[in-house]
Amino acid sequence: MLFNSYEFVFVLLPVSFFVYFYLNKKKIVIASKIWLVFVSLFFYGWWNIAYLPLILISISFNYFISQRMNEFDGAKRQYLSKKTLFQIGLVFNISLLGYFKYMDFFIQNINLAVGSEIPLLYLALPLAISFFTLQQIAYLVDSYEGLVKEKNFLNYTIFVVFFPQLIAGPIVHHKEMMPQFSGVRYKVKNYKNIVMGLFIFSIGLFKKAIIADTLAVWATNGFDNVETIHFIMAWFVSLSYTFQLYFDFSGYTDMAMGAALLFNIRLPQNFNSPYKATGMIDFWKRWHITLTNFITTYIYMPIVRSFEKLTFHKAMLTTIVTFLIAGLWHGASWTFVVFGGLNGVGIAANHYWKKKTKFKLNRILAWFLTFNFVNITFVFFRAREWDDAIKILNGMSGRSGFTLPGHLANIIETKLPFLAQYNIQYDESIHNIGITPFTPFWVLFVIIVVCYKQNSIELMDSIKINYHTAIYAGFLFAWAALSLSNVSEFLYFNF
Amino acid sequence: MPAKKWVKFFFIVFLTCVNSVAIFNWRIDSLGLFKTNAYIGKIVNEVTNNKIVNLFEKNFNYGILRKEIIQNTLHKVDWIVLGSSRSMALRKRFFLKEADTFQNYSIPAASLKNYMAIVSIFKDYQKTLPENVIIEIDPTLFNTLNREDKNRFLNDDYIRLLNEITGQVINKSPFNIDFIKKLYTTDYLFTNIEFLRKRYISGFEINTVTDTSDYLGYLIEPDGSRHYSLAQKKASSEIVERQAVAIGKFSPLMGGFNELANVSMFELFIQYLTSHDVNVIFYLPPYHPITYDLFLKHDTYKIIAEVEKYILTYASRNDIVVLGSYDPQKLHLVTTDFVDGVHTQASVPERIFKELKERGK
Structure with missing residues (x-):
């Protein structure tokens, strides 16, 4: 169910x-x-x-x-x-x-x-x-x-x-x-728990039914049709999936927490605004926290303890191996192993940077690098096959060409003629994966929500029991409930 | 505020919101899903009175429209068309005489279930089956993944015919849960808001009668066939080719479709018609040359060739006439014959059905 x-x-x-x-x-x-x-x-x-x-x-x-x-x-x-x-x-x-x-x-x-x-x-x-x-x-x-x-x-x-x-x-x-x-x-x-439970359950349902399922259309259409993916489409598709995964899984976790709170059970936090992370170590402290804790306690630590003499390099190698296993846990495919391996390498590089250099990256640059690295690793996470992932990455790098919606052809050719040398193509395929002029605003909206707003746990823990929060939660719950006719599975049900 | 009061207030807000949406959707019902509203009622009224109607909104529930047209047609209809949007331009005058009776009952994105539902409704009201049935074979008719959930509003009618064909007794639902669900949806809320915006803010008149087929918007003729908008009819080759490329690269309805499903049900349905002396004609609507080539190169979409092969074999075995072909080369079609990658101008079915006219059928 x-x-x-x-x-x-x-x-x-x-x-x-x-x-x-x-x-x-x-x-x-x-x-x-x-x-x-x-x-x-x-x-x-x-x-x-x-x-x-x-x-x-x-x-x-x-x-x-x-x-x-x-x-x-x-x-x-x-x-x-x-x-x-x-x-x-x-x-x-x-x-x-x-x-x-x-x-x-x-x-x-x-x-x-x-x-x-x-x-x-x-x-x-x-x-x-x-x-x-x-x-x-x-x-x-x-x-x-x-x-x-x-x-x-x-x-x-x-x-x-x-x-x-x-x-x-x-x-x-x-x-x-x-x-x-x-x-x-x-x-x-316990009515305080019921309030918190209904509040976070409503947020979770809204995250899943309204935000994740909207993003899912673009992500699914794009990943199912990688043959023809080009620059703009590839970026929309990869970003859509990266945000879909977060809203889907954290939405599920919020609902789980909410449902458990109704029974006076507090489940551990699983997400802590992961896309605000400014490094890969930081990211995995915020993303799927209970899995990170599990692999640290039950995979990483036993391996580390087995070394007679632990060196920095051995620890980093263990990190990579641990993440390869964690990647494989997500699914029986080499793309998941690559996903795990990339994250392991990312964390090792992050440790290496912290240990070996004294240079501190600008916070915004650090966030930008981290977010884009995560976005790339999620391409492997989502792609059905290795080739599909490579096609999406080729699209993101611009190697599959630049194609714009047909209605922009006249504007570009008359107002920006110098762009002609970049061999820009025009077709309507971007609309066919469901991307509309409205899509960039959606993506912008979710970027603002994940990067600047408090997450659902912070909101729940600081809830004030008044009419405003009841209206807010009741409205979110109603809106999400009115969208339940288009049900879709949670992504993590597949793992 | 006590926590208990918060919980009560939360549910009051929730119930107020969802019931307000349901009442609003019921009251406006812009697509005529729940009751014969002014929208569909007016189309039915004008069309059955031999008038051409300018469609205010092109994406309404064609299933309900077709059902109501059947229920309000008082004369006998000898020729009917079962098809999707790709056969909506098929008109009576292309191959029949004035005295012949014809209705195009095509439904956009129709499934085999929809075809069966239309025949069921027809039989219910006309007390007989039609003499001639033109069945458009879109390849996605054999793709249960993408079309099953559309037009579910005709489900009870489908079940009636299914029971007759198979001899099974599948009970119809006592009440249609899909209708209730539709009342409580934001999808329909936004459709209704858009309807009100167009009508009261932009000042559109709903479903006006017109006497010209060169009208700006979509038109529906008394024979049930549809005209594209003027912009689509006169679209430049460049625009049409761009759309042909786009649909050739990505066609949502064709996705996830590696083998023919529905074959046994399809054959049972055709057998049912032919065993009741209905003259069945298959129509294979052609694709734009660019789209067709792209489809054949695509891992999944190339199944269209297999569908055509199957239909030709089946038709030949059962002595059924097949008109048209997915392959535009066979019909010497070029870009100007198309509205986009999958929809032809009306001149194409006119040309294809000329053959039927010449055969004197």
């Missing part, structure tokens, strides 16, 4: 909210938790009920492994060591993800490398598998290190399947979630 669907907004969310607090009011706490699990699994199964057993098996197996590991502290004798159990759990999770997400990619590359013809499996990617697997790996690691202990299967299930964060994060840790579910004050309706 999509957050931006009538079914979720007007049926599942309010029904789950009222029943949850009704059960808590009647002091049937277990029933309220079972209800949350049921609603979450219903939410998940709405998409494709066939994947329900998969997530349930994953939850049960990880819970079983963590319980066995916990028993070591009770000094019980076991056939398998704690480390072996942990390794079994890790292999299980990685195999699950590897099988469903990377098997065809693996076969394709084998076929390419050795000229074999192993048939592809064409496996559909189970919804949210990347997220719930990552979350459970983190739990296993924390469990192995003795940082968490969960003895209640129902609580563990809620931790994994709680519907606001199930599909596309934020990636949460057991220790930041479960105290919230067990606290008594979390079991009664």
Whole structure:
């Protein structure tokens, strides 16, 4: 089920909210938790009920492994060591993800490398598998290190399947979630939280339904028709996607936070105005923060710790390797690996610059370089194939020619005749990807919003409970709800 | 302000906004989606009274218009056209005599479902099937991805015929949720605002009757065929070629279309018509030479050649006449025969259907 669907907004969310607090009011706490699990699994199964057993098996197996590991502290004798159990759990999770997400990619590359013809499996990617697997790996690691202990299967299930964060994060840790579910004050309706939840949910829905979906038209049309892309079109298309991705994913996260707040659960922040970043290190501290934290804690740090003597260059190499893995996590394609690699190199270069030079870049120049670098890496992130990415980049560099809308031909030829030497072409293809004279204003509007305005979390945290904010949020919610008939999936559902 | 009061006020604002939009959309209903409004009602009234109407707005719901024209046509209609915008210029006088009865029921971006819905409505009101059906075959008829969601307002009529053809019983929805959704949309809100702006601020008169086909705007004839605006009819070759290049490079309706879908349903539909002694004629509207060449070079769009091949084979097997071709070279067409890359001037169907006239059909 999509957050931006009538079914979720007007049926599942309010029904789950009222029943949850009704059960808590009647002091049937277990029933309220079972209800949350049921609603979450219903939410998940709405998409494709066939994947329900998969997530349930994953939850049960990880819970079983963590319980066995916990028993070591009770000094019980076991056939398998704690480390072996942990390794079994890790292999299980990685195999699950590897099988469903990377098997065809693996076969394709084998076929390419050795000229074999192993048939592809064409496996559909189970919804949210990347997220719930990552979350459970983190739990296993924390469990192995003795940082968490969960003895209640129902609580563990809620931790994994709680519907606001199930599909596309934020990636949460057991220790930041479960105290919230067990606290008594979390079991009664808290109108301050409801205000904040409705406020940020409305902003998120507006970001998705109005801003991201408008940008999506240009981005999708452009990336689906790269054969003929030229300079202006390529820039519009790449910028549209870069902004679409932000508004789409941060809109989703805002809705997740809003929905969770209705249940008195505060999810961690996932975005902090990433396009205001003035360096790649800064960018990844602001973009998909919970993923950055995950890869730092569970990939980067263990590699770094494995070195006997850590040098700056080894650390930078580890950063690049970590980002290559993070890139691959996003999708089974070499374009994602390139995306990860470019970001890793970007961060390493940023560290190198900070360490080796004393020169401080002008803030605006630093922002400009960072933003454009990110914009280029997102071309690889979005492109279906390597060739498509190269065609877009060629277009952005001007190597595919300069084509302007036909109605400008007379103006250019009479008023700016010197431009004739640059072999400017005229056709209407720019209109065919949906770009209108109105488009530059849209792009300008989103640049202003992302670069100069407070982000949704800042707005929520500083909310004043008065008529103005109620009108503002109510209006955003209404406008977004009136646009729900054109539903589209969230981009991160694919990862 | 207490937080509880904020929550109440939030929902009051929300409900006020969405219901105001719905009431506004219902009241203005510029495209005649919910009720026979002045807009569509006037077109239907004038067209069925043998008048040419100057269309105030070209992008209204043609599905509803066609349905109402069928419901308000009191005489028997022997010839009908099922097609998209590419066959809207096909007129009665091109190949029929004055005494013959003909209606062009083309709907822009029509799907196979729309074709079936029109036949269903026709049968419902005329109590019989038409004697002759000209079916325009646009390649995207076999692309379920891009056309399924358009003109959903005829869905119940489609289901009626589908049940008859397949012998299944698919229930119609008790109420049309699409209508309700459309009331609560900003899309329709903006369309209605634009309608009011044109009518009351720019002073346009809606759907006036005219006696000339050389009118500035779009026109609809009593036979249901449409005229392009004067600017499009007289567009320079340079402009037409630019548009032909643009559509050849990027055609939204052709996207994501690597194999023919809908084939079995298409064949069932044709079989249904022919088994009821309906004379079926296929019409393949030609593309602009530049667009056609670009399509054939395109990874996805080159499927048009496969569609034509399939239609020719199917027609020959079932003794169905095929007029026209996607390939403009076969018909010796040049830029001046086109309005853009995919739409021809009216002279093209006139030339193509001359063949039918000569056959004496």
